[in-house]
Each structure stands twice: as structure tokens, then as C-alpha cells.
Amino acid sequence: MPDEAPRATTDDAAQPSHSGDCPRPEYPRPQFVRPDWLNLNGPWQFEIDRGDTGLERRLAERDLGSEITVPFCPESELSGIGDVDFLHAVWYRRTIQVPDSWAGRTVLLHFQAVDYDTTVWADGVEVARHRGGWTPFTADLGQVAGQEITLVVRARDPKDGPLPRGKQSDRYGNYSCLYTRTTGIWQTVWLEPVPQSHLGRPRITPDLAGGAFHLDVPVTGGSRRGLAVKARLSDDTGEITTERIRADLDFGVRLTLRIPESRQRTWSLDDPFLYDIALELVDEDDTIVDAAATYAGLRSVTIDGKAILLNGHPVFQRLVLDQGYYPDGILTAPSDAALVADIELSKAAGFNGARLHQKVFEERFLYHADRLGYLCWGEFGDWGANAGREGDNQQPGATYITQWLEAVERDYSHPSIVGWCPLNETRQWLHDKVTVLDDVTRGMFLATKGADQSRPVLDASGYSHRVRETDVYDSHNYEQDPAKFGKAMAGLAEDQPYTNAGGADRPWSISYAGQPYFCSEFGGIWWNPDAGPDEDSWGYGERPRTLEEFYSRFEGLVAVLLDDPNMFGYCYTQLTDVYQEQNGVYLFDRREKFDLERIRAAQTRTAAIEKDDG
Known part of the structure; x- marks a missing residue:
């Protein structure tokens, strides 16, 4: 390692x-x-x-x-x-x-x-x-x-x-x-x-209340007659427990690895502890047929009113929008170290996680997020999947659901993932008509819930919330004036939060039903100190005239959300510039744009939703 x-x-x-x-x-x-x-x-x-x-x-x-x-x-x-x-x-x-x-x-x-x-x-x-x-x-x-x-x-x-x-x-x-x-x-x-009969990738579900991990282990290939699956759980002091179960009786093989209370250690932002799990497929003589290694984090994610709890405690999710683009590799990081560096850059600026935005990140990013204690929302790459107009960026179809389920299955066992977001900024343009977007949105939500009962699911980030029972509700608001932004977001206290409703002729969203709420895109402050007058440059709102004006705007926008006792988190746009979109905390080549101490100080004070935690 x-x-x-x-x-x-x-x-x-x-x-x-x-x-x-x-x-x-x-x-x-x-x-x-x-x-x-x-x-x-x-x-x-x-x-x-x-x-x-x-x-x-x-x-x-x-x-x-x-x-x-x-x-x-x-x-x-x-x-x-x-x-x-x-x-x-x-x-x-x-x-x-x-x-x-x-x-x-x-x-x-x-x-x-x-x-x-x-x-x-x-x-x-x-x-x-x-x-x-x-x-x-x-x-x-x-x-x-x-x-x-x-x-x-x-x-x-x-x-x-x-x-x-x-x-x-x-x-x-x-x-x-x-x-x-x-x-x-x-x-x-x-x-x-x-080997002909071999282990498939396990699904690992942490059970913090029961002090255990539940493993669903596929066995595939040839005959399973006489075979058994063994799982050995270890921590940094050695073996904790070993379980064995026959592989030839049930279609699925499930084991439970229980942890004595004295050796229970939760996965958290401050202590992202990972247990090791050794898997073996053995025959009747206990001869190893196949073997593989994995790991797991003991943590829980749950909802309490408008709060999302990590291990039973509210943790304000200070997320950053990370699009995972690189100047020389585009969607592919030039090196494994570049994946680690992006997490470290985010944490250095005061964020504790990211919306992995419009891209299913390569799995090694999640491995490093698991190791380093970094919260992630898994997302599908489908921005602008709209219905009702010709020329929309992407038209949704059944293939969205099948491909999204592949992503959920791949990443199910990563402790760093604390929520799923199948769709982003979808729009419903036809008034009083059901379109394919309704079916796809509900299909992706139900498929996600069926595949994973251990995490909250946001049906669609921003705009067309089409599933009333969605676990989480959100909005995108790029208002640049902190006072106007605060006024727009103030309705959450009366259960009338800001929504991307769209208007009577554009029925984008169903009404809010009291779910945990966060502003999952805001900021996007346009700033590039190196941009010339003729450079292709883009960002939200009017560009600040001075660096001090940027800091004042950033601090004011962040404070609105941190000080709202009903807000469980936010997601600031964005970690780095991406080509012409120059509103990142860092430049596209990852060089610093700002005084990170000041950016970090604006975010790392205790959020209102955390203050009453006993």
C-alpha cells in the first residue's frame, strides 16, 4: 500500500x-x-x-x-x-x-x-x-x-x-x-x-446499530455443489471474526460479520477507519478455490427531520461541485496522484465532500475518498435530460435506468458515498401532460431505492422534482447578491423553500413535502485573475470588480446557508475552472486563485444545524 x-x-x-x-x-x-x-x-x-x-x-x-x-x-x-x-x-x-x-x-x-x-x-x-x-x-x-x-x-x-x-x-x-x-x-x-467457479464482487452494507457488516457475495461460473464462502474481518490489531456459509443452498450467499463493541470504530470525517475483509471460496476439504480482498467502513447515514445524520449526528455537508475534468486528460486523471490531489485541494479550502457532478468518477477516486474521509454524492452524467421540446441537450430513455443501475451496483459498498442523485436539472415543459421524463425520473428513483436501502436518494437535483416521496429536496440558486440570496432562501423555515418551479407553463417540480433540504448549487462566482479582455470566459452573474469583492460575496453567500438551522448542507460551484467556465476555487491546472485561509475560515465554523447536537 x-x-x-x-x-x-x-x-x-x-x-x-x-x-x-x-x-x-x-x-x-x-x-x-x-x-x-x-x-x-x-x-x-x-x-x-x-x-x-x-x-x-x-x-x-x-x-x-x-x-x-x-x-x-x-x-x-x-x-x-x-x-x-x-x-x-x-x-x-x-x-x-x-x-x-x-x-x-x-x-x-x-x-x-x-x-x-x-x-x-x-x-x-x-x-x-x-x-x-x-x-x-x-x-x-x-x-x-x-x-x-x-x-x-x-x-x-x-x-x-x-x-x-x-x-x-x-x-x-x-x-x-x-x-x-x-x-x-x-x-x-x-x-x-x-477459476471456473469464482467469487463475484460483494455488496457490503454497514450496520452500525447492530455492530456488523452484511455481505452479499455472488458465486458464479461452474457448479457450486460442495462450495462455501468464508469471510474474515480484521482491523489494525488483527483478526476479529470469521464466518463461513454454504454456497450451494441459496441463490444468494449472505454473511454477517459481527464486531465486538470493544473493537467497533466508526468511519467518520475525522477518523475514516476501514476494516479489511478477506474472502475465500472453498471446497468441502477447505481448499481455497478462489480468493479476493476488500474493505469496509462502519458508518450510518439516516434522516432526522430536516437533518441528515452521519453515525447519528448532524454533519453539515460542505460540498463542492467537482466535475472531474483535466486539461490534458479531459475526463481521465493523468495520474492516480491527481485524484488524491483533488480531494486534498477541496479539504484545504474547507469543504468536506463533493457532488461528483455529471460524471461517474473512476473508482479509484472513491477509494481515496474512503481512505481520506470525504463525503460524496454519486451522480449520473445526464445533464439537461429534458422533455417536451425539440433540440434539448439530452432526451431521456429507458437506457438511462439500466446504465444508472450499473453505476449504483459498482459503487454500492463505498462508505464515502452518502447519497445518490440519478438526474440533474431536468425540465418538464408540457403543461398537464405526462411525458417520458416522468417515467424515467420515477423509474430511476425506484430503481435506486430498490438497489440500495441504506442511503438517501434525491430524485433530480434542481428543477424537475417529479417524485413526491423523494428522500431529499434541493434547489439551484446562483443569485450573486448575498442579501437577495438570503431573502430567497428564507422560506425554508415555513416549509416554503426556494424551488426551481419554472412557472405555470413549465411545471417542473412537485411541491415540497418537508424533506431535508439543501442548496445543491450556488455561488459559481466568476473570477479569473489571468483572463484578458478577449478571452473566452464564463461564470455566473456579474464578475466581481476586485478580489476583496469576491471574498465578501463568497463569505456572504456561505453564511446564509450555514446560519439556516433547517439547511443540512450546500454545494458550492465549483472546485476548479473547467475550460471557459472560470468560477472555480482553483484554476483549471489546479493552481491557487485565492487566499485559502480566508476561503476555509468562511466555511469551517459550526453550522446552525449542528449546534443543538447533544
Whole structure:
């Protein structure tokens, strides 16, 4: 494990398996680790297929015309391509050598994320299809140890249709708060050998009241007859308990790992303690068939009136909007250290968490948030999914629900995630008519609640709240005058909070029903000390005339929300500038823009909702 704190040893369980110059060499799935793996990042053959005619032109059967550095998308500088035009289809090709030592095991080919519609061939045979640019998928290559295999990948990224693209620009260039697109492979590609019968990724549910972790452990592949699952829980002083359960009686395997009170240690912002869990699939003779390592944090998230409690206590959520863009990698961080740095930059400015905005962040970000004690709201990349007008940025469809469920399943066990937000700034334009947006919004809410009963769910952030029983209610308010902002937000005390209602001809939201409430986007103060008069620069409201005016505005806006005893948190826009949107606490290259002591001091005093906590 790197020299990081607090402890979680799963990352050490995976032995490095890559060439010395491999980009992004770290293990890509740190919450479910096996020791054997092979990183396939690095040079791949590559070709842009602008007319999406490559299948007819038999691109899958020949060498491609150029080279790209995986896992960086072809629009990025780090890929070696840097083509920012619309890329309707792209092709990849690489011949790999599967290690001889993997004999007798099935080889899985993992793609952590490919945008958007992907087909994979191995030696000319189709082995996988996947739709969705945010989540991982796997191809089963069979028992191919010692073989040389040629992999071909086609990624199609259509300009139109019901595809959730987040903040990727629908024009050639960047504009407003839309940015350079990402096409094709943008996260790590890797191989992993597994036995015929093997463990699947567990779902870990912390039970603080019962002092336990509940594990749902899939067993897949061949026969489960005579097999059992063992789980061993450890802390920094050694083993706590071991449980074993037969794998061949029930479709699902569930274990409960109980922790004696003397060894219970909660995961919190101040002490993000992580327990280690070793998983084994064993036969009747207790011989290990498969093994993997994971970790868990013992913490609870619940609602008490208008407060959201962490481990039974109100913790004001001082969140920052983090869009996860990088100048040279676009959606892909240039290094694992860059992921850590963004969390540290946020905490240095006084924030204790983030809305992971309009992007399903790569999983290593959540690993570091788990380690460092950083609250996260998981979100789907679907900004502007509207209904009722032609030309809307994104049209919602059933595929939104299936892709979102993949994200929830991937990230379910991360203790840093304290809430889910399936949709962002949706709009309902047709008066007195039910549209597909109603169905998609309710479908995503119900699917999230069905997949996870342990966290609150916000049906849609800002604008079209369409589910009356949503756990959380919010609004977006970019008023720049603190006095006017305070007046607008004051109605929460009478259960008449500020809402993005839209008006009679735009019935965006149902009425507020007393849920915990926060202003999940505010601020966005436009400031770039280096911007010239002709520079493309964008932000909210009128740009402050002086740095002191910025500080006064920031402090005033933050104070309105901190001093409201009914407000459980806020989310300030945003952590860094992103291209032309220059309203970050930091510049796009992560250099400081402000006196961080002053920014931090404005936020770190006790919030009103925390003062009465006994």
C-alpha cells in the first residue's frame, strides 16, 4: 500500500503486472482485489471511423492506421491524438500475450469505461457488447493461458439520441458549461484470471446499530455443489471474526460479520477507519478455490427531520461541485496522484465532500475518498435530460435506468458515498401532460431505492422534482447578491423553500413535502485573475470588480446557508475552472486563485444545524 493513511490493505493484494512505462498502472478496482492481473494500458493501434463504416470496410480484420495511448481518449493530449471533432466511431487493436501461469483458469477482459456503444472481438469472434460510457463491463475470453490473442474494439459515439453524455458539448467547440467530448476508451483495460467457479464482487452494507457488516457475495461460473464462502474481518490489531456459509443452498450467499463493541470504530470525517475483509471460496476439504480482498467502513447515514445524520449526528455537508475534468486528460486523471490531489485541494479550502457532478468518477477516486474521509454524492452524467421540446441537450430513455443501475451496483459498498442523485436539472415543459421524463425520473428513483436501502436518494437535483416521496429536496440558486440570496432562501423555515418551479407553463417540480433540504448549487462566482479582455470566459452573474469583492460575496453567500438551522448542507460551484467556465476555487491546472485561509475560515465554523447536537 502507498504511504497513505488511513489503512486499507486491499490495494497491496494486487501485484503490479504491467510494463514499466504503463500509464495509469495502479489496480483499477481497489474494493475487490485479486492478486493476479495484467494491465493493458499503453500503445494500441487506432483509427478514427468518421462515417461509422468501419465494419463494412473490414477494419476489424486489418492493422489500423495510427497509434493511441490507452486509457486516454483520442480528444485528449495524453492520448497522442488530440482530435476534438465529432468522432462517430473509433477502432482499437492490440495483440496480447496471456501469461502461461494462468493455465486452468478463465481469463476475463475488463474495460473500466468506454464511451459509448462498444463491441469487442477476440481473434475475430465477438465477445462483448456494452452500451453506456460511464461504467465497467467484462468479456469472458475462456481458458486462453499462454495464447497470443488479437483484441479489436469498436466504440461508437453518436451525436444524437437518448445517450447520457453529461457535460460533453453537443457542438464542435466548448461553450457555456459544456466541454470537450470523450470518445472510446477512457479508463483502464485489464485482464484477470479466475477459476471456473469464482467469487463475484460483494455488496457490503454497514450496520452500525447492530455492530456488523452484511455481505452479499455472488458465486458464479461452474457448479457450486460442495462450495462455501468464508469471510474474515480484521482491523489494525488483527483478526476479529470469521464466518463461513454454504454456497450451494441459496441463490444468494449472505454473511454477517459481527464486531465486538470493544473493537467497533466508526468511519467518520475525522477518523475514516476501514476494516479489511478477506474472502475465500472453498471446497468441502477447505481448499481455497478462489480468493479476493476488500474493505469496509462502519458508518450510518439516516434522516432526522430536516437533518441528515452521519453515525447519528448532524454533519453539515460542505460540498463542492467537482466535475472531474483535466486539461490534458479531459475526463481521465493523468495520474492516480491527481485524484488524491483533488480531494486534498477541496479539504484545504474547507469543504468536506463533493457532488461528483455529471460524471461517474473512476473508482479509484472513491477509494481515496474512503481512505481520506470525504463525503460524496454519486451522480449520473445526464445533464439537461429534458422533455417536451425539440433540440434539448439530452432526451431521456429507458437506457438511462439500466446504465444508472450499473453505476449504483459498482459503487454500492463505498462508505464515502452518502447519497445518490440519478438526474440533474431536468425540465418538464408540457403543461398537464405526462411525458417520458416522468417515467424515467420515477423509474430511476425506484430503481435506486430498490438497489440500495441504506442511503438517501434525491430524485433530480434542481428543477424537475417529479417524485413526491423523494428522500431529499434541493434547489439551484446562483443569485450573486448575498442579501437577495438570503431573502430567497428564507422560506425554508415555513416549509416554503426556494424551488426551481419554472412557472405555470413549465411545471417542473412537485411541491415540497418537508424533506431535508439543501442548496445543491450556488455561488459559481466568476473570477479569473489571468483572463484578458478577449478571452473566452464564463461564470455566473456579474464578475466581481476586485478580489476583496469576491471574498465578501463568497463569505456572504456561505453564511446564509450555514446560519439556516433547517439547511443540512450546500454545494458550492465549483472546485476548479473547467475550460471557459472560470468560477472555480482553483484554476483549471489546479493552481491557487485565492487566499485559502480566508476561503476555509468562511466555511469551517459550526453550522446552525449542528449546534443543538447533544
